Amino acid sequence: MADTILVLVEQQPAAAGKLNRVSFETIAAAQAIAKDTGWQVEIAVLGSGIGDIALELATRKAAKVYAIESPHLAVYTSDAYVHVLKEFLSEKQPKLVLMPHTYQVRDFAPSLALSLGKTVIPDAVGYKYENGKLLFTRQMFQGKFAADVSFTDDGNLWMATFQNAAFRGDMAEAGTAPIETINVTVPDGVVRVQAHEIFKEAKQAVDLSQSEVIVAVGRGIKEQKHLAMAEELAQLLGGDIAASRPICDSGWLPLDRQIGSSGQTIAPKLYIGLGISGAIQHIVGMKGSRTIVAINKDAEAPIFEIADVGVVANLFDIVPPLIEEIKKVKAVA
């Protein structure tokens, strides 16, 4: 029998019963690897009352969909997931386990791998299959370099996670997969934590996903008082100001202005990054922007990898004349 790639998908943490859309990206990744290696794809999902989710997964091309059911899995805990998956994977022995690089996976996958004596290559952005060797490409040093990483053993249970948007979910091939429901129990004492309800802090004041123009500021803005300049630029262009995580961490802008993996995801007509280096966590939230302009004094900043227009300069030299120039043009128009 062919080796198996097992794709472990997840529900939306805040909306049980709904698949996290990133699941289909991981399925697409597995299907691509399967084409190159000749391995087969299987999909597994954990939860309570996940019949409908299994049906949705079964519309993709796969050899099987496992619905791993238990009332103990209704609320996510690392302890329960590791317990159940360790048993499941020990029995199935897939060659490769693929997962999306979500907060939930980051929380349990390293424990799971180690409990099986294995390792996870995390946050891959792609893969290579060279002369029969499978390599995972991941970003290092905040995206300044890429590394091709291999597993050092030949055994089963290789594990890797893929970064958000590394593959296109709508490219996951359709098909009809048989569903196998596996009922499991989690003995008392396994779960050592008590997880409470999931909530949102406050109603988000701004919905940046609707903005046509975003002016985003990063560390390069240096001081809070310089935000006024970015604000003026955003206003002139009919857009909104946003920021990378460090700016919100410093309290210079409220959290609802944050773009990236822990903030909002945007896809405006125009994104202007001022003093933003382009850490992975920021990039995943804005790389869908139609036109990306980056102004940064560091020519090596990863933001230039995805920019359409780049300016290597001190933003304080460029933004004031830019504001003046826009005013001039608007006055004529």
Place this chain on the structure above:
Amino acid sequence: MKILVCIKQVPQKDAPLKLNEAGTWIREDVSYEVNEPDAYALEEALRQKEKHGGEVVVVTAGPARSQQVLREALAKGADRAIHLIDDSFASLDAVSTARAIAAAMEGETFDMVFTGLQSDDYGFAQTGVLLAEILGWPHATIIIGIEKTETGVRLKRELEAGHYQLMDMPLPCLLTIQSGINKLRYATLIGIKQAKNKPVKQLTLADVRSKLGANMQKIERLYVPVKQKKTEMLQGTPGEIAKKLVDKLRNEARVI
């Protein structure tokens, strides 16, 4: 509360990095600093100690140069430090790093271990979780709030897309700390002076080697990423660049 904080020295954020000749790692002649999330982990430990008493111990695994981040932590208020000192600690995978730290904890009883949620160099986001698994402790990741309770700690965990979750956890436990959980302090002059007399215990590779396994993953090559997009770099005086940019905004992005 006795808290161990794992901190790491990484290349400075805007340091220009170059590949070594073999294309296997970066050239080491760069400036280094403490990994940012680890600075928040340390700050949180210091705040917990100020509220509840106890001790804060910092540990790092790295070459001699990484003693700098321990000194800074001591200057900010950590009580003592453990340095797993060897050049090869910088190239261990996450499992081996976690095993080395677990070995360094032997003979001590900690209530909590804090790590930053990930490092800015490898970006694995694994060492803390693996250390918890090795210790047999419960863990939680991406923590943005910690309150001591009668039975342990109540945690606020950050989830994706602006969601949070509260969670009760017994002690001992391991937490990976999210940047922004608190406001970082600066070291005071007195703190810097006092740090000179605080103990730094050194453990060599030989001291912990028997606890480590072989690396289970290998970096085959490191390289500058292949560009996915054609970027037009604008050059000239600031005034010229501003004009060119406005032209782009009008005719290409069409937002003016």
